[in-house]
Amino acid sequence: MTGVEVSLRGLHRRYGSVVALDGLDLTLAPGELVALLGPSGCGKTTTLRLLAGLEDADGGQVTVAGADITHVPSNKRGMGMVFQAYSLFPHMTVRDNVAFGLKLRRAARAERDRRAMEMLELVGLTEQAGRYAHQLSGGQQQRVALARALAISPKVLLLDEPLSALDAKVRAQLRDEIRRIQLEVGTTTLFVTHDQEEALAIADRVGVMRDGRIEQLGTPTDIYSRPATSFVAEFVGLTNRLHGTVAAGSVNVRGCVLPLADPATPDGQATVLVRPEAVTVVPSGPLTGTVIAVTFLGASSRITVDLGDTTVLAQLPTSEATALPAGSAVALTIRPDPVLVA
């Protein structure tokens, strides 16, 4: 099934005095995977549940392929959903779980089994077809849940933190597998997560949410490299908060003059947000300090440098970082990329 366009316009939702969604707007292009990222309580799961029809919006409109489904009950929406906790039916085999949606649609037994095996092949679990949920690992259970959601050929696939209960290695594997399968079936997908690495790795576009609204919607590169707000800059990736002085469209941070992402920033004292990758080690430079910690990240490493009155993080190739053990004196500079102020 090819993807369809999904549009959420002006969605409002309150729980008592708490505003969960405050006029949220979001459009997913056909076949696109959009990840909603944000802290707890920002409204990302509420957005997904409103799209699924599991909750009603107080205001706003939901359209799928141009049809208004705002008031359509969830069992008539044709959405496939994978939940955070394992939601497989424990009294059914893997095959019966996957075929369940088709059984509800009164498909013939042979057709149900054929489709279930097709989906299990897609997620690589044909050999587990006769097993029960308690006989599977967490990762396998979530793959079955994905197969079950896809078996009904949904118009939209909804993933509600499907990897959060898995250990790191399985999480990374399944994340890549979800993306492979999503590209293969071409279903428009909304993926909710609080894990920034997950969102940036899997999505065509990422929506960073805050207080019931989308703060920034863009490609992973945009979100990381060109954050629209200080909240996005601080929520996605690591950020150094350094004191600086704004004057005439640039900011001076400890002798490094950096262009401003927002030229309208008023002159004066400011807290400047600088990515660790923008901090580089130089033979001699404006920032000098002592390395107090080295964190190995694989091909790159992160060093923490004590500048006397503050600390700064710098990310550099591991080959360079190995020459800077804790206690080393080091000189740093900041690459003149456009920066945001908090």
Next chain:
Amino acid sequence: MAVTTPSEVGAQPVRAGRRPLLSSSRLAWTGTLPFLGYVGVFLLLPTGIVLWDAVHGSSGGFDFGAVSTLWSSSTRSYFVNSAELSAITSVLGAVLGAVLSYAVATGNPEGLIRRLYLAGSGVLAQFGGVTLAFAFLITIGPTSGLLLHAGWFYDFPQGIGLIYVYFQIPLMVLVFLPAMDGLKAQWREATETLGGSAWQFWRYVGGPLLAPAFLGAVLLLFANALSAFATIAAWENQISYVVPQQIGTALSSEVGLSSVNQADVLALGMIAVVAVVMTGYTLLQRRTTRWLR
């Protein structure tokens, strides 16, 4: 931020010292001794004595004559009556209790209503015997104002069945509520998003998942009614309808015709029935635990 060095992530030093006096498994077994002693003295020993006495005559030798009376028409009628009363009150109590459990489970899990229901059920499930029978007598019985001249109140099994249901329902709430609570919201939502209606959820998911717990609870209620004595003895002290009544009669005849041997045989039959019922309950409970934990 601290620097991690190889020396810090090395193996923890092993403390040399005396071995503990008892290993953890031995300690655990020691802890269960009081319980095992209790079970031995108040369950296994009486069962053994009943078994022994049932197959021994007054002379002390083996005598299966008394056991053969289990198949006599009068003894059979006590067991049939017991089974009838237990079956009616367990099914009725289970159905009504399940509905009540559903109402409680779908309410606020921290709410006052739930706490009230649970506390009330805890008390009422234990409310039996003379006090319960008396409470019904003065409210529903022929001397009462509620159902004056309710002649059926003294008919078996209607009258005593009504009284039994009074403690069967709260017991059902107590034993069935955990299963109800174990029914995950995600299962309902998954059914919904897959296109299922509420009816289809209960038919294909909720019903089959709760069935073992429900049947297990029915068996537990059956055993509960089967073994009840004081309530029915207070309700009717002239005629023996059920096995526990007849055991009492056999033990305490006022005209010198007591028969411990007959009481032993009846008790043996009860033990056999309860053993079968509780085995079924245990098997069903095992499945419930796996599905609804």
